[in-house]
Structures are given as structure tokens and as C-alpha cells.
Amino acid sequence: MNRIIMHIDVNNAFLSWTALDLLNKGYKYDIRNSYAVIGGDEKKRSGIVLAKSNSAKKLGIVTGETLYSARNKCKILKTYPPNYQWYQEMSKKLFNLLSKYTDDIEIASIDECYLDYTKIKHIYGDEVKFAHKIKKEIYDTLKFTVNIGIANNKLCAKMASDFEKPYKVHTLYDYEIKTKMYPLYIGDLFGIGKKTVPKLEKLGIKTIEDLANYDELKLAKYFKNQAIKMINSAKGINNEPVKKERDERKCLSNETTLSHDLTDKLEIYDILNKISDNLARALRKEEKYANVVEVHLKDNMFKKFSHQKKLNNATNLTNEIYEASKELLNEMYNNEPIRLIGIKLDKLVTKSNHQVSLFEQVENREDDLKLEKTIDQLQEKFGSKIITRANVKGNEIKKKY
Ligand SMILES: [Mg+2]
Known part of the structure; x- marks a missing residue:
């Protein structure tokens, strides 16, 4: 049976939501109908356009350009700071409203x-x-508009x-793909980045x-294993399920919101390593894999990206989780400034149904597991700073615990 999936997307979210915030506070007019943009702090590097009104858009102002450049295109442009706390509130109201109808909802951003x-x-x-x-x-009920795509x-x-x-x-059913x-x-194809x-x-x-x-083979020369996905x-063609939010509870996950946007891959590796360690330790404690x-x-624009992989062998080893997470990061990272990094471990199994595969180097893993358990105990006793695990900045010191 064909699935029917909807994508619900707030029009000009930050600008609409700020407009409502201002109207609530007694503002005389709706900034949605004026030359207005939402922009970060100009003194910091966040001084860019985060959202623009339709009038501003008509003058060629685009998301991501500097406020300075936007003002050159429109002398009477007004800029308003983002109010993320209010945005989260509005976002929550929207998803609550939709969840009256079904809990088969996946929040994408x-x-x-x-x-x-x-x-x-x-x-x-x-x-x-x-x-x-x-x-x-x-x-x-909420006073802002959305677009809905059905496919x-x-x-x-x-x-x-x-x-x-x-x-x-709008609809884009399978039979409409060729015409619409x-x-x-x-560049309009979702998932094709600016650099591609x-x-x-x-x-x-x-x-x-x-x-x-x-x-496909020609494209693979340039894009390796991404080629098939791009052509599909x-x-x-896309078979991804809508991932219900409540599924989150059946797995183990940990994420970190960063105090500043990160663009350095090594720093991101470092954080992945710490998160892997936290999660792996939690798994070992529960004897799960x-x-x-x-x-x-x-x-930094609140866009979410995620990649996942099924491991050859279920694991609760820090290093194996870390290596997998590094691989996943490399697959999807496009050098945009990152605000939040997280790892989720899914399809957890207990020791009794943990199958050892033929290809698994059993002895090595047993040793690794013993070592990691020892570290867990030492850290519990003396605090996490006393012993640090694999250093991420060079392979030669990888095994130096
Ligand atoms: Mg939107």
C-alpha cells in the first residue's frame, strides 16, 4: 500500500514568530508586511540575516547574507533580534496541535x-x-501560516x-514526480548541498x-557511495520511515549543545569521543549492546541532520561507537557551523541475545571490554579526569589510555 506522508513547514518561521511576539507586546503593525529581517548580533559573527519578510525578499535580500549587505539593498530595512525561547514555545504549540490527530510525527527542525x-x-x-x-x-489558533506537502x-x-x-x-505523489x-x-533537490x-x-x-x-557508475567516480542515493x-525514491518521537525512549542517546558554533572537525571528533564514552559506559552498566x-x-540555523549505520556486531565499547560515529560524521558534515552534536544508540540488545559473529575478533574485543570496564571502575572511584581514553588527535596515540 502506498504511504501518505505530509511535511508541515512554517512559512518564514523566525520572522512570523517575532511578528507575533511584537504584536503581543503592543506593537502597532505586523512586521510581516514591512521591510524587515531577523538578524543576529552584528558585533559578533552572527550578524547575518536569519529570516526576511516577503517585501525584503523582493529586494533581493537572502538568508545568510550579512546585515550590512542587506541594508545596502534596502535603506529603510528594520532588523529584529531572534528570540529563540519564544521560537521554541511556538514550535511546541504547533507540534502539540498536530499531535491531537496522530503521534506518527517526526520533528525535523x-x-x-x-x-x-x-x-x-x-x-x-x-x-x-x-x-x-x-x-x-x-x-x-496560532496566527501563523504553514505550507503542507503531501506525497x-x-x-x-x-x-x-x-x-x-x-x-x-501541494501534492507530489509518485505519479506526479516526472511532471512536477x-x-x-x-539545486532545489532536497539533500543536495550548496557545494555539490x-x-x-x-x-x-x-x-x-x-x-x-x-x-550511476559515472556519478560514483565523483561521489563514491553517495551516487546511488543522489540518483534515487x-x-x-525514499523509503525512510517517519520516526515517531516516542521511539526515542527505547534507545539511549546523549547530546551536547555547544557554547559556541563549531566548524573544526577535530573539535567535533573530540565531542563525539566524549559522548561515545558516556553512552558506552551506560550500556556496559546495564550489560547491553x-x-x-x-x-x-x-x-546554527536549527537545521537537523542525521546519519545512522547498523554495526556488524552489537557493541558497548567506547572505541567502536566512537569510530562508527566518526565515520557517520564524515559522511554528512558539510562544514556548516554546528550548534548541537548528539549520538543515539538504537536496537539495544541484552547479553543473552548478543550473537558473536564469525568475523569478530573475539579475543581482542574481550580484552578491550575488560580494559574499558577497568577504566569505568577507576573513573567511578577517582573521577573522570584521572584517566582519559583514546586521544582523538592522532592515531599513533590512539591506544594510550
Ligand atoms: Mg520553514
Whole structure:
């Protein structure tokens, strides 16, 4: 059976939410109808446009440019600081409203989520009518607008919500991919980063259709194992499930919000190492093993990224979790400033059903496990600073505990 997935995305989230905040505080007019941007602190390096009103957009102001450059395009431009606490509140209200209808909701970022409509269609009926209804309900009760994309998978739902804005419902069912998605510019394909676009253009790939029809082996020369995924995305193929938020409780995860944005990979490795250690220690304490490691990042625009991998052998060793998390980071990190780093361990199993594979070097792992357990005990006794584990900054000292 075809799935029905919706992607709900707040239009101009930061700007709309600040507009509401100001109206609540007695502001006389709605900044959504003026030349306005939300921008960070100009004295720090966060002095960039985080969101812009439609009027500002018409003058060529884009997200990510400096406030200085934006003001050059519009002399009467007004800038307002972001209010993240208020944004979190509005975000929560939106997801609460949607969760009245189903708990099959995956929060993708502060202002967007996926909703799996498949199992509730028999209750609420036609999905397009339903989408129009909740779009209106959100506007009536929360006073901001959303776009809703409807499709047979997450990728196409996301693409559909990005069609014409604001306050629109669009469909991109499998049978509409060739007519609605193929003609679009390659840079519009979700998951294709800014740095990848010029590389694809060099190969003569201009539209999503060009990529969909591109030779897989040829593309693999440039993009290695990402090539298949890229071509599948262009074809609108995506089987990822909508990951319910409550599933989070069945796994073990740990994340760190950073005091400053990070762009140095070695520093990120360092944090991954610490998180791996915390999680592995928790697993060892419970005599559990993880089959799946997932790394998630949030950049300074609150965009979430995550990659996961299934391990050959379930593990509770710090080093194995750390190595997997490094690999995952390398797959997805695109040098954007990072604000949050997390690791999730999933498909946990207990000792009794932990199968040792043929390829596993049993003795080495037994030694590693003994060593790590000893460290756990020492750290519990003397505090975590007394002994540090594998140093991440050079392989030669990797085994120096
Ligand atoms: Mg949005």
C-alpha cells in the first residue's frame, strides 16, 4: 500500500514568530508586511540575516547574507533580534496541535515536521482536504501560516511543501514526480548541498531529471557511495520511515549543545569521543549492546541532520561507537557551523541475545571490554579526569589510555 506522508513547514518561521511576539507586546503593525529581517548580533559573527519578510525578499535580500549587505539593498530595512525561547514555545504549540490527530510525527527542525497520514486516513478522510483543514486550524489558533506537502514518501513531501508559498497545500505523489519535480533546478533537490551543485553542473546536470537519468557508475567516480542515493533522490525514491518521537525512549542517546558554533572537525571528533564514552559506559552498566549508531547534528540555523549505520556486531565499547560515529560524521558534515552534536544508540540488545559473529575478533574485543570496564571502575572511584581514553588527535596515540 502506498504511504501518505505530509511535511508541515512554517512559512518564514523566525520572522512570523517575532511578528507575533511584537504584536503581543503592543506593537502597532505586523512586521510581516514591512521591510524587515531577523538578524543576529552584528558585533559578533552572527550578524547575518536569519529570516526576511516577503517585501525584503523582493529586494533581493537572502538568508545568510550579512546585515550590512542587506541594508545596502534596502535603506529603510528594520532588523529584529531572534528570540529563540519564544521560537521554541511556538514550535511546541504547533507540534502539540498536530499531535491531537496522530503521534506518527517526526520533528525535523524547530519549524517543520513529517506526519504519517497512512494509518489515520480511514478516520479523517481525503488527505488534501485534511491538510487544508489543519492549515486553517493552525492559522486560526496560532496566527501563523504553514505550507503542507503531501506525497508517498518523506523526500517528496518535503519537496512539495517547498513549492509555491505561503499558506499552500501541494501534492507530489509518485505519479506526479516526472511532471512536477523533474523540471526543477538541481539545486532545489532536497539533500543536495550548496557545494555539490557546482560539481553537478560541471557534469552537465542542470535539472533533477538530468540527475535521475545520469549513469550511476559515472556519478560514483565523483561521489563514491553517495551516487546511488543522489540518483534515487532525483527519482523521488525514499523509503525512510517517519520516526515517531516516542521511539526515542527505547534507545539511549546523549547530546551536547555547544557554547559556541563549531566548524573544526577535530573539535567535533573530540565531542563525539566524549559522548561515545558516556553512552558506552551506560550500556556496559546495564550489560547491553547497541546494534545501531546514529549521529545527529544541528547547525546554527536549527537545521537537523542525521546519519545512522547498523554495526556488524552489537557493541558497548567506547572505541567502536566512537569510530562508527566518526565515520557517520564524515559522511554528512558539510562544514556548516554546528550548534548541537548528539549520538543515539538504537536496537539495544541484552547479553543473552548478543550473537558473536564469525568475523569478530573475539579475543581482542574481550580484552578491550575488560580494559574499558577497568577504566569505568577507576573513573567511578577517582573521577573522570584521572584517566582519559583514546586521544582523538592522532592515531599513533590512539591506544594510550
Ligand atoms: Mg520553514
